[in-house]
Amino acid sequence: MREIVLDTETTGFEPSEGHRLVEIGCVELVNHVATGQTFHKYINPEREVPEEAARVHGLTWDMLKDKPLFSDVAAEFLDFIGDSPLIIHNAAFDMKFINAELAWAGFATVPFDRAIDTVQMARRKFPGAPASLDALCRRFGIDNSHREKHGALLDSELLAEVYLELRGGRQPGLVLTASTGPVTTAVERMRVDRPYRAPRPHAPSAGEQDRHRAFLAKKVKGALWETLLPAKPEDGAGSS
Template identity: 70%
Template sequence: MREIVLDTETTGFKPEEGHRLIEIGCVELHNHVATGKTFHCYVNPERDVPPDAVAVHGLTTEFLADKPLFNDVVAEFVAFIGDAPLVIHNAAFDMHFLNWELRIAGYPVMPKDRAIDTLLMARQKFPGAPATLDALCKRFGVDNSSRTYHGALLDAQLLAEVYLELRGGRQAGLALASGPATGGPAAIRIDRPYRAPRAHAPSEEELAAHAELLKKLKNPLWAAE
């Protein structure tokens, strides 16, 4: 099963207020395991990036000035995600921005139920506990030491590991194929001495005792005709 773990960075919180998408990061999963295929791009928002947003992701107006517009990357982005489910932390936020940009670019918007929201998964699994990506990395022992700023591709890679843990984690002990070729333990060989098959035919005494028992039963089904 193919899934896409996705994260975005923006200039603010609401596209209705003129804020735009500035970064997209995607990680491909197959059967919940990363394949190594990714999609990543920066986007020129055609506006300034407020200082409070820069403090979060470090992407300045000057840095984004020579980056492509969303119209220039949308075709590649849409082709990469295909029709796969999207794994997103706080999916409502990212889906709102993505659909806003897709609509402007003349592309169909994506239904909300296409997204798998790991924020909701975490809140259901750990009620009352912190459910930020950093908190979940700490809970599951996922190394996020390189996360100085929020970054779409790095956050998608971290979320891919967190998502696997939210689903139950890697259960190597359930692997059906194990052995030297797969990195599992070597097969154990047990040598047992040969014993000839034992005879199981009843003796005359056993047959007589059985016949006496049948006489005491009413219409025994196993009685000889």
């Protein structure tokens, strides 16, 4: 199963007010494992970047004015995401910008039902708790110390880890690194060396047989298994 973890950075909150994308970052997961395949583009927004937006992601007009337009990277972006589900933190925000940019560039929009919103997942799993990406990283012990500002690719990488934890976490002990040591089977790992001990006799003694006969005579009349007991020797039998 292929999924795409996606994040964007923008010049503001509403494309209807003329705000644009400035960065897209995507991380590919296959069977809930990151493959190392990514898509990352800085985008010329064709407008100034407001100071309040630049404080969030650190991207300014001077940094972006020589980057490609969204229309130049749209086909490559659509080819990368294919028809895979999109894992997005606060999906409504990113999807409205992606679809606005696609429409302006003359491309078909992406159906919203392809998006899996990790904010909603977190709120269902932890009602009333903070659901920001930073808060979820702290909850799951994911190192985000290098996240001084928002960045689409970095946030997608962090979100991929958060998403897997929200789904129930990685299986403990599922380590896929190579080992140079000897290979042992599960039975060998469980084996414990113990000193040899000779088997103990389990045949009933004469006294145990007598007590068992007395129990049968008192509790169970005519028991079939009574015939399996060795015959009781008569007093003095076998004596010379």
